[in-house]
Amino acid sequence: MSTITQTPDLVDLLTRVATRDRAAFETLYKLTQAKLFGIIARILVRRDIAGEVLQEVYVRIWEKASDYQRGKGSPIAWMATIARNRALDEVRRAKPVALEDMPDSFEPAAEEVDPLGSRERSEQLVALMKCLGQLEAEKRQIVLLAYYRGASREALAQRFSRPVPTIKTWLHRSLLQLKDCLSS
């Protein structure tokens, strides 16, 4: 996974896709489909809808490849942003995600990001995790649940038994704290 992030081949592939290189697009799809599907399917629980959105995302990547700027993050981050935004549009447009669809206990910091894991991780992720680690546990969980699962304020309010305005305030404070921490 992080090998994908690091590999320069994706930059090369995306540059070729921008010139309407169909073979490069096919290779790009094969290398990144599981990553993008992982992102989309976590937000859109229904696999058929996730599959539909995945297709739309790759059409968009084909059309927008020339917008990718090397200095502004890795190709996978750029593609992931497109995927997340499409999935979020879809999940907000549809009925709210039923809470039963979310796991009872979700501590992504433990489940998904194993700091002791042998997988190589980028300096950026290490820095972000360090800053997330400075948030209170519940507030960190809220940020991660929103990012990974596309949880709405309402869903978060129900899950954490707090009013929606409280969740909003917490989100704002947490995000500002992250911003400060990352820029220091």
Place this chain on the structure above:
Amino acid sequence: MSVSPEDEMSAAEFALGTLDDGERAAIAARRQREADLDGAIAAWEQRLAPLVESIPELTPPQDYLPAILSRLDGRLRGTDDGASNVADLTRRLSRWRVGAIAASGLAAALALGIGLRETNRAQMPHEFVAVLQKSADAPAFMVTVNLDTRDLIVRPVAAPAQTGKSYELWIINDKLGAPRSLGVIDQAHTIANPKLAAYDPAVVTDATYAVTVEPEGGSPDGKPSGAPVFVGKLIPTGR
């Protein structure tokens, strides 16, 4: 590049994904024309992007590549600008409809290059309904749209009466830029002359509908005076 503290938070929540449907649509529309806001969103997307590394891969249930490639072919062939809109719309609607839209009909229409808009209109749902609400358990207005006639009917469900104020209905869509007024909802909670005919069917069905509270008689400057009190999206009724 600087934005107000309020916009900075909207940008952050847009990137995180926690804005609700109406807010998300409004920010997405503003980002198209406001470079500073767009920059603030992009900065937040970058701050959070490293988390993507920690998301495990998941193999899709099927190989979508052939389907994606044929969509690219369809795009290249579609000369009418409306064609891709209709194709997008058809795909999107098919997800929410009971009973699939004849996809083979769409493919055939693409291949023959015949008038897509008209051909597919016949296969698409014509009637849509949106429940405008503040929260899932508090529906306030029901909006019914007929695509053929471009009729729009507003029905009150449980909207509290306003004294000295008016409810105004807005259509919000990226393609429109700013929210556009569809008219003031009168005492009987209907709109006399909804201004729906001007909009493309794809915009109409994809848009977010929002109600604001305005001074009596409607917004004085054609822009929403405040945040929407009720929002909703259209879904096909199955006709």
